[in-house]
Amino acid sequence: MTSIRMLFHMIKADYLERVRRYSFLITVLVSIFFVYKYLPSSDENYVTLSLQSIRGLYNSAWVGSGIAILASMLLSLPAFFLVKNAIERDVQTGVGQIIATTPITKWMYTMGKMWSNFVFLMSIVAVLMVSALAMQFIRGEDYTINMAALLLPFLYSTLPTMALVASVAILFESVPLLRKGLGNLVYFAIWLLALIRSTQAEHSNQDIFGISPLLMKMSSDANETISSNADGHVGGIAPLKGELITYDWNGVHWTIQMFVERYVWLALPIIIAVIASFFFHRFDLTRSSIISKKSMRRARAAEIAKPDSKPVHRNDREIKLTPYSNTQSRSRSYYFKTLVLELRLMLKGLRLWWYLIALVMIVLGLLLPMEFVVEFIVPFTWAWPILIWSAMGTNEAQHRTQQLIFTAMNPVRNQFIVLWLAGIMVAYLTGSGAMIHFLVAGEWESLMAMAIGGLFIPTLALVLGVWSGSSKLFQVVFMLLWYMGPLNKWDVADFMGTTQQALDRGIYFYYLLATIILLVLAVAGRVRQVKMYN
Secondary structure: OOHHHHHHHHHHHHHHHHHOOHHHHHHHHHHHHHHHHHOOOOOOOEEEEEEOOEEEOOOHHHHHHHHHHHHHHHHHHHHHHHHOOHHHHHHHHOHHHHHHOOOOOHHHHHHHHHHHHHHHHHHHHHHHHHHHHHHHHHHOOOOOOOHHHHHHHHHHHHHHHHHHHHHHHHHHHHOHHHOOHHHHHHHHHHHHHHHHHHHHOOOHHHOOOOOHHHHHHHHHHHHHHOOOOOOOOOEEEEEOOOOOEEEOOOOOOOOHHHHHHHHHHHHHHHHHHHHHHHHOOOOOHHHOOOOOHHHHHHHHHHHHHOOOOOOOOOOOOOOOOOOHHHHHHOHHHHHHHHHHHHHHHHHOOOOHHHHHHHHHHHHHHHHOOHHHHHHHHHHHHOOOOHHHHHOOOOHHHHHOOHHHHOOOOOHHHHHHHHHHHHHHHHHHHHOHHHHHHHHHHOOHHHHHHHHHHHHHHHHHHHHHHHHHOOOHHHHHHHHHHHHHHHHOOOHHHOOOOOOHHHHHOOHHHHHHHHHHHHHHHHHHHHHHHHHHOO
16 A cells, blocks of 8 residues: 555544544534624624724625634634644554554654644534625625635635644644643644734735735725724724724735745645654654653662662551541531642642742732733733643543542532632632732722632633543633633623723623533533442
């Protein structure tokens, strides 16, 4: 069998295995929902891709370009988490050990996984294309279909972006340091910088997401419809102020040169896949993070230092177990000790620099001016412990301790609720600087919003961890909420109370209600898990 043939069959098998999962169906449904909300009707109180409440008519050019921008900008974030499990899945299922016995080389494997990721992501993009066509009929502002104007923005903007995301996911899976939660945060930082760069780019070689021609044409045409000599740019999501004004937008005049310049970016994913092959362990698990080389060397050194040593059995020591009746009588101290132990378990393994940065955030929240605290310190304060919260509800599955935890006495009351309280403590401790500042300054609404946000975040992490069994889902959902709300100041998604609009509308009360609902769902999920092991 030739190399090309083996590569094709590997891509095909991996792709078919992915699309048959429930996660693919859920992703498709969520994507359709986002498309529906991203093209609001004229009756909604918000607009997208608008300038001073002016947007294009929902024709093929505007709908196709708008959804293509959405796919390149926002889909590129959850898409990374969606495909960053290709190598891990082969390890867990044992398929990797079979592949290791075949003639498939490391570069061929990483290349095949990269293209498999790409085809999988383009399947989701194809669903977005069909959704864009359907939305043009649903909104009903222009029923004339122009397939070229509808599809070309996807081929120009989204296709190279998905190829780049597919290759970066393989690279991060191959590099041991980037394989876990740290890699997820690094990718989010890269994605955020690329997003800022693309929205400000003037040339294609600076535009990673390929959205600058679309945004520049939308902005220039929108400025022409304004009577004043303003020179603004279209924004992503904004509240509708005044009467909505629409204009007929004909789209970008596409040229072959534009596509050639854009498709130069396709060389980068191939290079990244080749680089990933140098780090790929080829299913030699002694090279992976599962077995630490340092710990193996230390064990060998200990054996050499004490070759004749034998394990010492201490049978003369009396072991006493605490009677259950005594534990019952000291229920308050028992819960307090359990809370302390759960908190220590959450913070275990964190480096000194993590605590130093958290301390700096607390001090800055106390000392900096109020405007700066609300604008920057509060959002980044609660972006810092994301890896701690993302492990809530997933540690049992990750470390395979379900039979120990779920068969204990009252696991929901004795462990699960304490886990939730420990997550809240992490939120309040890391956000204590800003919260004390709000208290001293008498900013009661901001204090209330932040207090509710400290309840909402760990509850969201807990319910997503319990029901999904993975930390990735919370990381994706939290990053999207954090980007749209506290960072971009969209009041509906502002669960920290960083915008005056969110405070005036009392958005934090809705998040309090959401917290209660999520907590009930989390408890129901844990009860379901307990019943499975009893």
